[in-house]
Amino acid sequence: MRRPIQLIFIIFLVIVGLSVTRITVENSISTTGIELLKLQNTISSYKKENALISEKYLEDSALISLAKKANEKGFVNANNQVYLSTPLPLALNQ
Amino acid sequence: MSFRYKLSLLFFVIFFFLITARLFYWQVVRASELQSLGQAQYGRQTTLSAARGEIRTSDNFTIVANKLSFLVFANPKEIKDKKDMADKLGSILNTDPASISAQLKPDRFWVPLKSHVEQKDKEKIEPLKLPGVGFQDETTRFYPEASLSAKVLGFVGKDDIGGDKGYFGLEGFYDRQLRGKAGQAIVIHDAAGRPILSKLTGNTGQTDGRSLVLNIDRTIQFMLDNTLKSGIEQYGAKGGMAAIMNPKTGSIVAMSSFPTYDPRHYEDYSDDLYRNPFLSDTYEPGSTFKPLVMAAALDAGLLKPDTKCPICAGPVAVGGYEIQTWNNKYNANESMTDVIMHSDNTGMVYVGKTLGLDRMVSYLDKFGVGDLTGIDLQGEVVPNVREKQNWYPIDLATASFGQGITVTPIQLLTAFSSIANDGKRMEPHVVSKIITSDGEEIPILPKILGQPISGKAARVITEMMVNAVDNGEAKFAKPKGYRIAGKTGTAQIPVAGHYDANKTIASFIGFAPADDPKFLMLVIIDRPTSSIYGAETAAPIFFKAAKNMFTYYGIPPSE
Numbered sequence A: 001m002r003r004p005i006q007l008i009f010i011i012f013l014v015i016v017g018l019s020v021t022r023i024t025v026e027n028s029i030s031t032t033g034i035e036l037l038k039l040q041n042t043i044s045s046y047k048k049e050n051a052l053i054s055e056k057y058l059e060d061s062a063l064i065s066l067a068k069k070a071n072e073k074g075f076v077n078a079n080n081q082v083y084l085s086t087p088l089p090l091a092l093n094q
Numbered sequence B: 001m002s003f004r005y006k007l008s009l010l011f012f013v014i015f016f017f018l019i020t021a022r023l024f025y026w027q028v029v030r031a032s033e034l035q036s037l038g039q040a041q042y043g044r045q046t047t048l049s050a051a052r053g054e055i056r057t058s059d060n061f062t063i064v065a066n067k068l069s070f071l072v073f074a075n076p077k078e079i080k081d082k083k084d085m086a087d088k089l090g091s092i093l094n095t096d097p098a099s100i101s102a103q104l105k106p107d108r109f110w111v112p113l114k115s116h117v118e119q120k121d122k123e124k125i126e127p128l129k130l131p132g133v134g135f136q137d138e139t140t141r142f143y144p145e146a147s148l149s150a151k152v153l154g155f156v157g158k159d160d161i162g163g164d165k166g167y168f169g170l171e172g173f174y175d176r177q178l179r180g181k182a183g184q185a186i187v188i189h190d191a192a193g194r195p196i197l198s199k200l201t202g203n204t205g206q207t208d209g210r211s212l213v214l215n216i217d218r219t220i221q222f223m224l225d226n227t228l229k230s231g232i233e234q235y236g237a238k239g240g241m242a243a244i245m246n247p248k249t250g251s252i253v254a255m256s257s258f259p260t261y262d263p264r265h266y267e268d269y270s271d272d273l274y275r276n277p278f279l280s281d282t283y284e285p286g287s288t289f290k291p292l293v294m295a296a297a298l299d300a301g302l303l304k305p306d307t308k309c310p311i312c313a314g315p316v317a318v319g320g321y322e323i324q325t326w327n328n329k330y331n332a333n334e335s336m337t338d339v340i341m342h343s344d345n346t347g348m349v350y351v352g353k354t355l356g357l358d359r360m361v362s363y364l365d366k367f368g369v370g371d372l373t374g375i376d377l378q379g380e381v382v383p384n385v386r387e388k389q390n391w392y393p394i395d396l397a398t399a400s401f402g403q404g405i406t407v408t409p410i411q412l413l414t415a416f417s418s419i420a421n422d423g424k425r426m427e428p429h430v431v432s433k434i435i436t437s438d439g440e441e442i443p444i445l446p447k448i449l450g451q452p453i454s455g456k457a458a459r460v461i462t463e464m465m466v467n468a469v470d471n472g473e474a475k476f477a478k479p480k481g482y483r484i485a486g487k488t489g490t491a492q493i494p495v496a497g498h499y500d501a502n503k504t505i506a507s508f509i510g511f512a513p514a515d516d517p518k519f520l521m522l523v524i525i526d527r528p529t530s531s532i533y534g535a536e537t538a539a540p541i542f543f544k545a546a547k548n549m550f551t552y553y554g555i556p557p558s559e
Helices: A002-029 A032-061 A063-072 B003-029 B031-042 B082-093 B097-103 B119-128 B169-173 B175-179 B218-234 B263-268 B286-299 B336-342 B345-366 B393-399 B409-420 B455-471 B538-553
Strands: B043-048 B062-074 B111-117 B133-142 B155-158 B164-167 B183-188 B211-214 B239-246 B251-258 B316-318 B321-323 B431-435 B441-443 B448-450 B485-495 B498-512 B519-526
Touching: A032 A063, A032 B062, A032 B133, A063 B218, B003 B031, B031 B043, B062 B082, B062 B119, B082 B097, B082 B111, B082 B119, B097 B111, B111 B133, B119 B133, B133 B263, B155 B169, B155 B263, B164 B169, B164 B175, B169 B175, B175 B211, B218 B239, B218 B251, B218 B519, B218 B538, B239 B409, B239 B538, B286 B336, B286 B345, B286 B409, B286 B455, B286 B485, B286 B498, B316 B345, B316 B393, B321 B345, B321 B393, B336 B345, B336 B455, B345 B393, B409 B455, B409 B498, B409 B519, B455 B485, B485 B538, B498 B538, B519 B538
Parallel strands: none
Antiparallel strands: B043 B183, B062 B111, B062 B133, B155 B164, B211 B431, B239 B251, B239 B519, B316 B321, B431 B441, B485 B498, B498 B519
16 A cells, blocks of 8 residues: 555656746746847847948948049049159169 | 457457548648648748848949838828828828828728838838837838949839839849848747747748849949040030940940939839940941951951052942042042041941951851840840841941941940950950859859950051051040050931931940050940031040049050
8 A cells, every 4th residue: 555655646746846847947938028029129120220320331432422522622633643654674774 | 260359350450540541641641731720820920031132343332232211001090180190291201191191091901101211201200109100121222322333233123013123234134143032931929929939930941132243343433424424415415325344354344324314213214214225225336347347357368457448549339329438538549557547438348348248247247246245234135137148239338337237335345355355255244253142152254255356367456446546536635655446436327218417426446555455445425416426526535534544553654
């Protein structure tokens, strides 16, 4: 008669143990959905910010924009280039 | 074995067989259907759209990017004062309030109001806290350099089912590469609809589009655009186009044409402006064609630069027609070098006659006249070259000076690459490499299409073209100290069966430095009004652009 009681007790302990574990784990992950949503929103906002910064960078570094700014600041095209002539061979150099 | 035992055994065998068959039916035959049903209970299917690939110039500047934009939508059932909301949205979205109000039908839950709304407009709408109005992220093509090389780039419109589709230029030609592939995924949610910590279903099949890196040099493109535009205005022309190629590789470093359109608002422009005339329009090349015919005769060993023209003392009669020079001045016994320098039609009639029909047709074929060049832009056309049996003597005569035969500008540019590249004709290419979404680079290597003439013939015709620039009609505009090989062209436009003397296509084609060409350029001006001649319109534009090219490439004068 003693053995069945021990067996029932062990089974009972296992059931209780597993139940407690399940409750603990479920309790710990029950809010991860909200956290995940927050993380996804954060990633999304960073991506948007990055896209807007990239857009601004491209706009500001476009030649069309640089030329306009250069014109406003008074830069003009250099029409007269000066070239240094090729040096004479050593034998002809005086 | 007793009968009852056998019966029981049979019963169990059949029973287990039926169970196995049923399990097979649910787990194999209807597996995917049931899987979908199951997923629908705990997750939502979502489409993972593929980001369209970017387009970058040779300096790795993103000339076509993806911009974050928004679709403004509304739920009419939540809106109480439709007029007030339509007025507020209309003023910000620059849309007629009446059309917004008309869309807000009370029997609908979701109505799209305006797509491609920019961030700044969204920021104006959000503080109003309009009930029932929301935003959905979407992407729009973004062009930091505005309409720079618009006709090379093309634009992204919609296909039959509302998806993005590239049209014209690179967007059209490389559409399948750029668009990528959308994927499907299941996002698992809890009872409140919040996503729970679970990975998206494994392989979604989504692949972002590939990006293109161009041979187009942004600085040269910008310079060419400005030079061409100011030239068109200066000479009162209807339009114009130009392209610059590296003759040794076939790389297109710039291509420009006017009038053009703004790809950001392509729908506001006429359809006619979408085509790239450099590859979609045909024209009679006129005198710019002469070096090709002369090169053919030199290559065939029929003529030399000092060969005298025996028929150049006056107009030449061919097949009942009289052929004159462009200025009605004649030079008896002039050399072939002088024929090119004076752009003498009668001299070219002699060259064509000496070459003969068979060789003429053969060389035209070798130069690619009548074939697609294979340029990687959507919309290239190929004008027909008449069959050999349909050539009359007058056709041979006029074709020798570039009339009565049609080409596309890209065909002419490609044909001239053989003169500038030691006889080898190169395939024109706008894209230098394709970059996959994994970062793998697929280079597009230079391709030789053929060798229509020998290197020796190429060098001889180059010298004749250098002489034409130094001593011809356009010498006044040439930058000093540089050896430039070039040829002017003034082709009359055929209108209703005859040529209109006052409407011309003025052009100039050339390359420099002549001894080691870094660039080959063709400039075409459509119907200039200040002067009808190529020497006085297209040539100055060419030389102005060439001067800038010398500065940009750091090429010093050699003379």
